[in-house]
Amino acid sequence: MSETSLMSVNRYRMKHLASKGRRGAKQVLALLAKTDRLLATVLLGNNLVNAALSTVITAFAIYSFGNNDEVLALATAVSATLLIIFGEIIPKVIGANRPEAVAMGSSFWLTPLVTLLSPLVWAINLLVSGLLGLFRLTSKQGSQAGLTTEDLRAAVLESTAFIPSQHRSILLNLIDLEDLTVDDVMIPRGRIEALNLEDSDAAILEQMSTSFHNKLPVFRGDPSQIEGVLYVRKAIGMLAHDGFRKEALIESLQPPYYIPSGTSLFTQMTFFQQNPSRLAMVVDEYGEVLGLVTLQDIVEEMMGELSTEGPSPHGKRLEWDEDRTVTVDGVSLVRDLNRRLGLSLPIDGPRTINGLILEALQDIPESNLSLKINGVALEILQVQGRVIRRVLIHRPASLHDDNSELVG
Structure with missing residues (x-):
């Protein structure tokens, strides 16, 4: 019972209880720190008890019924049955079902027993180590490998009984955060709302007054050459007081913040926490702008889509039509569509x-071509040059009707 519970007990739970001052948890951790001594003590004790029980039963049978082969066979059968049922099956089932309680309870008598039998255990372990050395094996101490990402993911997935599905989704997203990069969540360059200084004053004023975004990249003629970031609300307040002057607008620009493609989302999240900037331009190795990432994009990757008064920064709001289809742009992010x-x-x-379809077809397709990827039927509606512009997605039959609400 004790060895089963001790070997199956959750060590992280024991560490938590030990930090709360639970003496039993501290003793369990001390025992597990040297599993070779622990197992040797438990097995030695078990074998001594088993041998003593068999001896007592055999002696009682001989004393009661005489010393003959039938009595010895019966005594052996009774001893084996009792040991299997009460010495192996029942204790191990109890230990496996309640490892925490059994482990902490047994630690109070195992701790002094390990100390008492330490000379004998040391001799046995020395002999065992010598025998293992013949096979080039070593006996490992009680160190346990740290909890891996997959272990943590499995624990979250198996926690359906006490963690709501929405909370599990957030936890899984947090686990994945280190493996994702800004490229996975950025707004592609073709969808960035930016302000062109070469536009007329009236056009600039109208864009500022109707924009749903508080921060806009600003360029002059070439969208890939960002001159700065405009804080729209602050600029509108300034212009309302002093009147519109393009020079004043340029002076109010904040320097753009560039990050290389492939930057970890966790790294970028840390930067946003430590700096006032909430917007960054993603560039490739040649300095070309690939897209834009904001703090909101990273938060949505962890928490799910956030409700806003304006349209989603990743494009129009998406919902399945009555015919169970939805039309998306070719530059739509796959992760965004999945979510x-x-x-x-x-x-x-x-x-x-667009890239997913091109990879699947290994060719530049024509319009009205249909294909299926991972059980999702896709229909190409528009191709322009070498780029797929519009795609019709058919809703998979595996999606239940209760998932058909507006998302985004």
């Missing part, structure tokens, strides 16, 4: 639906 539409398109390859 907002409940799909299961592969995310370990191309990041956009």
